[in-house]
Amino acid sequence: MRGRCLLFCLARQMPPSRTSVIRRFAEHGPHVLAGGIEVDVELLDDRRAVIGLRGSGTCASLRAAGLSVPYPSGLRRLRGELPDVEMVVVERVPAGFRAAAKREGISWVDLSGAGHIEEGRRVIFDLPDDDEKPSRRQKVSPFAPAASRVVRVLLHDHSRAWRLSEIVELAEVNPGNAHRVLGELVERGLIERDEYDYVLVDPRIMLDVWADHYEAPRDRTVSRVGGELVRVVKELVVDAGNIVISGELAAELLAPHLPARRAIIHCLDREAFVEISRRIERPKLDPQSETQVVVDLADIGYGGFPVQRAGLRLATPIQVYLDLAREPGRGREAAEHLRREVIGF
Numbered sequence: 001m002r003g004r005c006l007l008f009c010l011a012r013q014m015p016p017s018r019t020s021v022i023r024r025f026a027e028h029g030p031h032v033l034a035g036g037i038e039v040d041v042e043l044l045d046d047r048r049a050v051i052g053l054r055g056s057g058t059c060a061s062l063r064a065a066g067l068s069v070p071y072p073s074g075l076r077r078l079r080g081e082l083p084d085v086e087m088v089v090v091e092r093v094p095a096g097f098r099a100a101a102k103r104e105g106i107s108w109v110d111l112s113g114a115g116h117i118e119e120g121r122r123v124i125f126d127l128p129d130d131d132e133k134p135s136r137r138q139k140v141s142p143f144a145p146a147a148s149r150v151v152r153v154l155l156h157d158h159s160r161a162w163r164l165s166e167i168v169e170l171a172e173v174n175p176g177n178a179h180r181v182l183g184e185l186v187e188r189g190l191i192e193r194d195e196y197d198y199v200l201v202d203p204r205i206m207l208d209v210w211a212d213h214y215e216a217p218r219d220r221t222v223s224r225v226g227g228e229l230v231r232v233v234k235e236l237v238v239d240a241g242n243i244v245i246s247g248e249l250a251a252e253l254l255a256p257h258l259p260a261r262r263a264i265i266h267c268l269d270r271e272a273f274v275e276i277s278r279r280i281e282r283p284k285l286d287p288q289s290e291t292q293v294v295v296d297l298a299d300i301g302y303g304g305f306p307v308q309r310a311g312l313r314l315a316t317p318i319q320v321y322l323d324l325a326r327e328p329g330r331g332r333e334a335a336e337h338l339r340r341e342v343i344g345f
Contacts, residue, residue: 020046021111022066025089030113034127053117053124060119062087062107069189069201070110072100073208079104087117094188142181142188143213149173149301150181151210154191154200155318156305158345161197172300203345207318211325217266220296221277226286230310232293233263236279237312241272244303244315246323247294251334253309254317255341258330261290264323266298266315273297317342 019027026041026049033039033053040052053060064087065078071094079085087107090097093114101108101116109115109125117125142151149171154162156170168178182198185191190206192199200206225232229249237243247264251257267273276295305316314320317338324335339345 145299158203217296
């Protein structure tokens, strides 16, 4: 594509101490990419600029957008808002972003000078990012069951600045583990930190990324049961110990939408798991029923910030959303309704 193209930077309002990604790209470069390709950026404001690429037989301009949180979900949202975007400018490229950009048919460049830029079907520039290079450092997954207690705390009050000591207390993790998880979230661009505090960049993106990485507890049983689902669940969990209810039943109680056909009982210790599994006896089973009860052994973090409804202890709406977001049909629909009506981001 030839001629003048506008570079639109889609980025959330940054704190005063943080300059937008497109302004940093314009002011600090790189102004020359590998192979001698020169980059010209004429800033219009923090949201718009004009960009040009010249050198090595290349003379091109691309419609582009700055992406402050470079994750597949953020890229999909950007393309939905700016369908004509051909290229994104990002601070760094986390794992999976290159594949997502390829699926979307969009070029990209980061602040280190790595990138993949195409004009039509012609590759103009291709330099691997650091995430593709072998690394001996073992990274912690911030969305693993125990580690995600930290993420749960951050999303519980997503607009505030958090001290490490506050996160440690609420997440019930030791300071070293919390520090490693927070460091990984900072590196991925999902949170920012100053000298003392940690702040979410965008709770929507954090929840989307968590949902992409979420895996249900492996130690579980699934039973078809007869009778009213609320009544059956109440009978199963009465005096059963440390549990929370999730799934369609929790979504229905938090934000009525579709009649629930499935409930998840997260047992937060093995004693509760053994007891409730024992209570699902043959007389209660109904192989022909569409109503299901899932009983699993979950990390204690699943019980963080519970909600009381209809005499039941429900998991936080964030957890209910995670349990339903990747289910087909009714589960997914219930998740999206809950997100709109209760979660709000």
